[in-house]
Amino acid sequence: MSIYQKLTNLKITLPPVSTPAAAYVPFVVSESHIYLSGHIAKKEGQVWVGQLGTNMQTNEAKEAAHAVAIDLLGTLHAACTSVGKTLDDISQIVKVMSLVNSSPQFTEQHLVTNGCSELLSQLFGPKGAHARSAFGVAQLPMGACVEIELIARL
């Protein structure tokens, strides 16, 4: 089944690529690899603000990571399109780096990040099995609770 059909079945609509808040671009295609910029969590178009261990729980941040995954997929689709390909041409999700806005006490960054990783696995199957680092950062741009970057290969 096509990735797009799976997205439809999950009632997920890919967003257009969001404009970066600064002097960079959302993705770079370098030979066969696609590098996506860190995407911060958004909810209803606004920055999804929060800090784990301070004013947000693991479950909500996991939802935020799921939302970031959808935005990453929107950008990944645009990156594929830019070189005449589609998400079905992705041969591997290579690596995910997940930054969780954390107090010095919060230790469940891996559970938060599963909100992203599980969707990638669900959509891409074995091609979605990725290497990953997840860790707690002191803060994120505009107070976002989660930021995730991704490398994929065509």
Place this chain on the structure above:
Amino acid sequence: MSIYQKLTNLKITLPPVSTPAAAYVPFVVSESHIYLSGHIAKKEGQVWVGQLGTNMQTNEAKEAAHAVAIDLLGTLHAACTSVGKTLDDISQIVKVMSLVNSSPQFTEQHLVTNGCSELLSQLFGPKGAHARSAFGVAQLPMGACVEIELIARL
């Protein structure tokens, strides 16, 4: 001398690949590059918990980084094996990213990370000379003191 012989001389036994705590995989081989997931420090099979500047000193964390390097090598060996190669086929350790669980006052992340970098240099010689970023994170999954990810090239 083979990498495996050097490991034997150093009395280092490579561990089996540890199971990730979440929905991802320990490594991805993408064309000629191997991407290893962030590996958290462990001691006697348990998470090596601690925060620099709070309840752990540089020397102990440097030992933890050395332990992470051994775990990374175990995973790198498995990654090589998965494509019919061995550690002796690694042509370069390309990059290390080291996350040190740090209070806002601790500034010796580079010394901590040397516990990993020095072992890589010792084993791989010039092929072990890697690019590196080391920095202090607010927290790590399960409270680990150090997490390190690595990119190598076959």
Place this chain on the structure above:
Amino acid sequence: MSIYQKLTNLKITLPPVSTPAAAYVPFVVSESHIYLSGHIAKKEGQVWVGQLGTNMQTNEAKEAAHAVAIDLLGTLHAACTSVGKTLDDISQIVKVMSLVNSSPQFTEQHLVTNGCSELLSQLFGPKGAHARSAFGVAQLPMGACVEIELIARL
């Protein structure tokens, strides 16, 4: 116009590659990609110390990020030279990862990092349009205010 001519016009002199503070190297050329180690901010040869939200403002840190960009370019030039190339042979700045030493309250890491990104765009034009992640870290080696790593492609 050559990158070197643009640097001259901007009155920027590329520094020699600084010696890493630890057991690693400033760059690795891996096939067509160049991986630069995280470079910490320096001012007049000394570590540029500071923490955003504690004792440094966004504008000063943006200057520090601009200074890091110049140091990165010095190293990138050396990396190009090591394989018989020059900065004019760079076909793309692929990715920037920017670590901003931040209190748990500081949320302008993207504005700080623009100090680096804007110079790259100015010098390389479309080839300088890079993917990027910027985030707040708890601390950096030797107390530096900013550390940036970079991937480029020949």
